[in-house]
Amino acid sequence: MIDPVVEPQWVRERAGRVVLADVRWYLDGRSGRAAYEQGHLPGAVFIDLDRWLAGPASPAAGRHPLPDPEVFAEGMAAAGIGDDDTVIGYDDAGGAIAARLVWLLRVTGREAALLDGGLSAYGGKLVSGSESRTRAVFTARPWPGDRLADLTEVTSGAAVLLDARDGARFRGEVEPVDPRAGHIPGARSLPSRENIGGAGRFLPVAELRERFAAVGVREGSDVVSYCGSGVTACHNLLALEHAGLGAGRLYPGSWSQYSATDRPAATGE
DSSP: OSSSSSOOHHHHHTTTSSEEEEEEOOOOOHHHHHHHSSSSSTOEEEOOOOSOOOOOTTTTBSSSSOHHHHHHHHHHHHOOTTTOEEEEEEEESSTTTTHHHHHHHHHHTEEEHHHHHHHHOOOEEEEEEBOOOOOOOOOOOOOGGGGOOOOOHHSOOOEEEEEEEEEEHHTOOOOSSSSOOOOTTTOEEEEEEGGOOSSSBBBHHHHHHHHHHTTTOOOOOOOEEOOOSSTTTHHHHHHHHHTTTTTOEEETTHHHHHSSSSSBOOOOO
């Protein structure tokens, strides 16, 4: 399987042999599709996070629970993504959102990676409007249980539990969207957006490994990643794999599920 992060040049050399997928989405309510239609990479299809990469939101399941495999498969097939395609996901947020698509594809055995640097790194003129591909065959496959963690597991203390949200949300200083502020007791703060350097590209592997080591992750560690709703948590999982530290597991419900329970919340560092 290809590395979870690929360079723009790698993608350009494979033009016509990879599928570019634009997965822009904004917490503040702006339209990802509108941003895509205003300007996207040539040939890229738009993948709607809420429609195809998440199930219905609820307090019991969280804001972005995993979609039914059949729903995910329909979204991919309709976008022209087939079982054997190599998909390169991108956004305008360092891959924080596109990571959800890439992670879902990889855990079900497909070739997929993030475009390092995203929209701004590819170069060349952007294309406006919408693009489409011929409908493809994409087989629904169950989400692998060994790549997931549930509410009970994240409170057991058995794994290294990483919180991918910004530090202020982890510390409980602000909470713009979920029921309570704070974090799951025992979790360690590793903001996913800090996997990205000043140029909008992933930090060098050696620096990523240092970041993970600072929160107790070593090669072979049992790692569970969560965030607000299970989206940017995937960015930490891809960074973990990119750094050669293993695959890790996703807690899909994340803080949006946990904070809707009566379980204790921690604040501060």
